[in-house]
Amino acid sequence: MNVIVVKNAEEISKVAYEKMVKAFEGKAEFTLGLATGGSPLGIYELFRIHKPEVSNVITVNLDEYVGLAEDDQTSYHTYMAEQLFNHLNFKENHLPNGNTKNLEEACKNYEELLQKHPVDLQLLGIGENGHIAFNEPGTPFDTPTHIVELTESTRNANKIYFENEEDVPTHAVTMGIGSIMRAKEIILVASGIKKAEAVKEMLNGKLDINCPATALQNHNNVTIVVDEEAYSLCNK
C-alpha cells in the first residue's frame, strides 16, 4: 500500500481531492465511489469551492442506514445532498436504499448497479474498530452489498450526528468488502489519534477479518492518506 503522511486533516483533504480530480478529469465516463462520515468533509468542501467539471462522473456511495427516509436530516442521502450533490452536477448519483421493506432486493439491486458501473476510484474512511463502509469486524472479505447490524462502537462513534442516542439506527445497508475490493483504485483517508490503532492494524497487522481494513493489503492500487497522529503508532 502506498502511504502518504501529511501534517493534518486539511492537508489530507487537499491530497485526496487532487488525486480524485486528476483521476476523472478528461475521462469519457468515470465511476467514483464516495464515503460519508467526518473524514471526507474537507474533500467535499474543496469540491464545492473549486467546482471541477463532473458531468462525466457517476457516483456510488458506500452505505446507508436502514429505516431512515431519504430526506431524514441524518440519512446519508441528506449528507451527500448537502455536502456535494446540491452543489455540483454529477452525471448520476447512487446510494443504497435503506428505506424499504425488501432490503435483500435493495442489496441485490445495488450489487447489479456496481456490476454495470464498476468503480474506478473508491474513497474510504476507516472506523475506530477498523471497519470500512459499514463492514464490521468479523465480515468475510468476499461479501457483496449486504445488511449489517452495527456494533456498539460504531453506533457510539456516530451518535454525534443524532439528537438522541437511541435514534442511531441499529442496521445499515453497505457495500461489502468484496464489492469494495473490485474498485480499480482506492484512496483511504484517516486523521487524528482515535484512528491510530486501526491504521496500525491495517498497515502492519496480519490479514484478519476482525480488522476489515486489513483486506486492503490484498488490493494492488491503494493509497492511504493519513496525518501524523493517525500514523503515530505505525512501525512501532
Ligand SMILES: N[C@@H]1[C@@H](O)[C@H](O)[C@@H](COP(=O)(O)O)O[C@@H]1O
Ligand atoms: N459508514 C461510515 C464509514 O464509511 C466511515 O468511514 C466511518 C468513519 O467515520 P469518520 O470519518 O466520521 O471517522 O464511519 C461510518 O461508520
